[in-house]
Amino acid sequence: MTVQINGHSMRLVCSVMTLMVFAWITPASRADITFGEPDFYAECTPAHFPTRARLFDMDGDGKNDLVLPGRDPLNILNWCSINTDGSAGPMQTVAVDGQVDDAVAADIDGDGAAELTLVIRSYSGRLQVLRRAASGLMVSSAIIPLDREPRSIAKGDFDGDGDIDFAVSCYASEHIAILLNGGTGNFTVSQRIRVDAWSGGAPGPQDVLAGDLNADGRTDLVVGCMGTRRFDIFFGQAGGSFRAPVSWLTPEFPNINKPAVVTFDLGDVDGDGDIDILAPLLSTGAGQPVVIFRNDGAGGFASAVKVGEVSGGYHWGALLADFDGDGDLDAVTSTVLTGNILVWRNDSTAAGLAFAAPISLEYSSFARHFLAVNIDGDCDLDLIEADISGHFALGYRNLQDCGGGAFTATKQPRVKSERTVLATDYALGDSPACVIARQLAGFGADLGALPAAASLVPPPACGPSGGGGRCDEVHANPGCFTTPCCDAVCSVAPDCCIVTWEEVCVDLASTECDGLVCPSYGPCNEVHPDPGCEDPDCCARVTPLDGYCDGATWDWVCVARAAALCGLPPCTITVPAGARANDEACYLHTNDGPNRLGAVSQLLAGHTVVGSCTTG
Template sequence: MKRVWAIFGAFGVLFCAQLTAAVPFEPLRQYETGYASTGIYAGDLDGDGDVDLAVSNRGTSDITILYNNGLSLFPTSDAFGTGEGPRYVDGGDFDGDGDIDLYTPDYHGLTTTILRNNGDGTFEPWHAYLMGKPAFLWTDDLDGDGYEDIIVLDWDIDSDPPSQNPAKFVPLFNDGEGNFTPGDHAMIGVQPRGGASADLNGDGIKDAITANLASNSFSVVLGLGKRQWADGIEIQVNGGPRYVTLGDFDDDGDIDFVGIDKTYSKLWVFHNDGSANFSQVATSSTSNNPHSIANADMDGDGDLDLVVTHVSSAQSLVYFNNGQGLFPTTQVVYMYTGPAEVKIADVNGDGDLDIVSANVNLATKGASVVLQGTCDGFDCNQNGIGDECDLPDCNWNLVPDECDIEAGDSIDLDGNGVPDECQDDCNENDVPDSLDIALGTSEDCNGNDIPDECDWDDPGDCDGDGIVDGCEADENNDSLPDDCQCIEDLDGSAEVDVLDLLIIISEWGPSHSPADLNYDGIVDVLDLLLILDAWGECDAFIPNIRGACCLDNGNCTYVYEIICGINDGDYMGDYVPCDKVECD
């Protein structure tokens, strides 16, 4: 690969002193996703005319779809599996059926997964293409045939070690029906973390720029035509490029780029001379540990502005273009829980651009939405915030909860300020579970804040005493209720007799064996007395019969049926071995 240093303009590099500007934003709303969310895509996924969100969750190896209810709220969601460790998610209509399909770079699964849209915003696995170690990807029509292709930035697994050697720019060409064929790759910098494509030199062929963290460089990948690309020309920088965005920032008719520096928390601005020669013209500070950058005209003045998110800072930044491709003024937008990838979209269809991000630090707040707006309008509680912006609003009706309760539109039986319809009510008696337990209308024997009648599909009561099996005493820690066992029956004959007495005698002395009936660490006269007290047929007897039990986590264990029930598993039958069943 060629290596060049960034070309500085005749006036040198401008280190921007940041001023502040203001675009009105509504309060931050955050939504639950899977674990460790780092990628986000915004588009109309269910075909109802508004913008939905897809979030990639590398910790749970799936994508979460957040469906817009038409009010720019996302009360419903669904999850669809991908390969292992999807870092990002992007979309395109790959099969020409009019809806948006999705795809992910599966960093640990070593695949690029394509998910077909069923037309209603639900997705099914379609293709999984083997890669080296895919770090990033995006969509573009690379060869001009009208079909959306995929570009993957992939580690070169044939190098030693891949993490310290140039990576690959890999095009996947679409046949128009959603089937992809890898093309010839080009070599780029080390550990690419972001990229984008456009015609950089005006020859009508798509080129690309990648941000390479470990080689401290941006790679300029020039298209040669006929589905060929030259190896990257490296622009070296002092820092660690984390992400890049392309656009005509200085309005001179060619494509410039802006990158972010993870190492020193900076933003670099590069202008294009029209022939894909780039000059670094400005450097600005960011918040701590910038992760992603996107561009759009945020203030409606006709030029492209920037939005930068930071995993280690809640202070996301909007950089406003001064019309000359420089960004001297900024605005802080507070976005919490580790905002990773950022996208800009008109979420509520009002013509103003909004900000969305995937958040890596907390699954319950794994996606952020910040709408442009002034929160004007009716103010039911007279707190100076229009109702549509006033939180909390747990039932998604654009009225704050306190006003719903005060007006009688929502009930709050327990007086905690949260409408009952927003609280757990597992037994569907219109009373929050916590209040059921507090009033004694439901028991919670194991103290997990779930009414016992909801804790198990089949609670079980092996001794008929009204106490469910999962809440019975288990002094010997064998996962079986003590009241359902005849622990004095040491030989399993369903009767306490002389054979059990002989076992006691044979185990006499310090011991933690089953013969230590009172669990005091010694087999002695006290255990002997327990044998004599239980002499005769056992009142409760569990036959030594076990079988496969499928648990909620998909694992199988070979246990008594009672134990399977206590663990809310699915008992597959007496003596059925685990290797004969498939647990989903």
């Protein structure tokens, strides 16, 4: 099987494809959950790829509207009203600071009115706060710098001071950022916690959700790591800090090999009073498993129970909500390519977890996110899905009649025996499912190559806005990103800045540029358009840790890294007797460790090894 996901095509090629069937737990004898045809339809603007469905009062009429954050090259947010009859109002837009992957409504300044905080997905990641002006319009009131490519946000009172704090997953910089609120909506990044640092740069933290997992009264965090097949649990501590994560690996099942984490939801699925994890896992095997990670009451998730399995497509969406009014949480999942939305009724008893056979809701193509909300004003929850490839949101009315009416026959899950193909080979890593999960996670409008720098105008061809590429790589356009290197090369070979940056330009860069970016123009403690900075030692310390600082531009993330890493004193580690002396800075070499003999520990299957190093 070979798969490629790109901005406009999602098709599957199989050399041999047999008829796809659905497998599920034997249903209990209860009435099926039933939804009507989707009569709520909200079409997004043409370039908008919705990533979430959220609620917020955008027009100030006292009623929640549907907000659709999304990947949009025009940098606009889509939203529409939810009419009293359950239909969607016309789509409206708000200009924002970039592509929005997530949004959260919360009163962050204590004035009694909620603000809408947007997660701006960018290499120079940031949060944007929208407040309602006196005119009634939503206006930008604050930009909060973050790290590389934030994708998800969770809220809670982490430090117990009565105001809302945030946790943000930064996908490309592989950590969770903790932002504590000073009480008036002035946030400070108090902690950056690495996610699965042992994985060598590919954990892929996508979603972060908050809840008290160990019943200690503090907010904890759950992060889904697409590249490592793990859920990372961050337990809250006094003062609003979080401990290093505890990881739980996805289990393997017969014919399901190394399934990947995609999206998930939190809730008390088994009715024992603590928070469990609903996880539709993505597999390249015969089935897509629906798994409940059961909480042991102390925040441990060693018990992973498969409650259902689907053949066809790839799992993605997840939602827990009580759709039949019986007091327990039912589940919604989605599959990409087959385009199914599946509703699973919770039939669990004291004897164990069980879900009935799923019903399928039609018309989806890539249901990326779900929202449970009463859109028609009756007494049950309806379902809205944000469809990233279809550029729309659909709403399905719950026909349960508040749990007491007659039920119509339900449709069976949709089965597709073939999909036309657009595919190229990809390099398979440890788990092909993780590769596909990361591709699906990136679906939508591409990230902008570089942030705007309106006040800085680089010279033609040379510089990050000159249209070239890295100075050490061949590319079709003339010039390269690093201005001093580009100037040096083009003074010798002018065609490199006029015609194309070919191999001779790269060769000249290797001899003329003295490390390509270090040193470069611009102070290390100030934002500037060139990659690198003028202090060679500081530049050499930061650029190996962040390719954006090395190959694109010196933005606020690079400045923050410089502030944290540069100016540190040399290593002060006491060298044991007999150890090899080394006068280099710690971050420039790998030595033999604290003694000549070292230490050896036998590793067994399932063991995790954690190491640490100094950078001082």
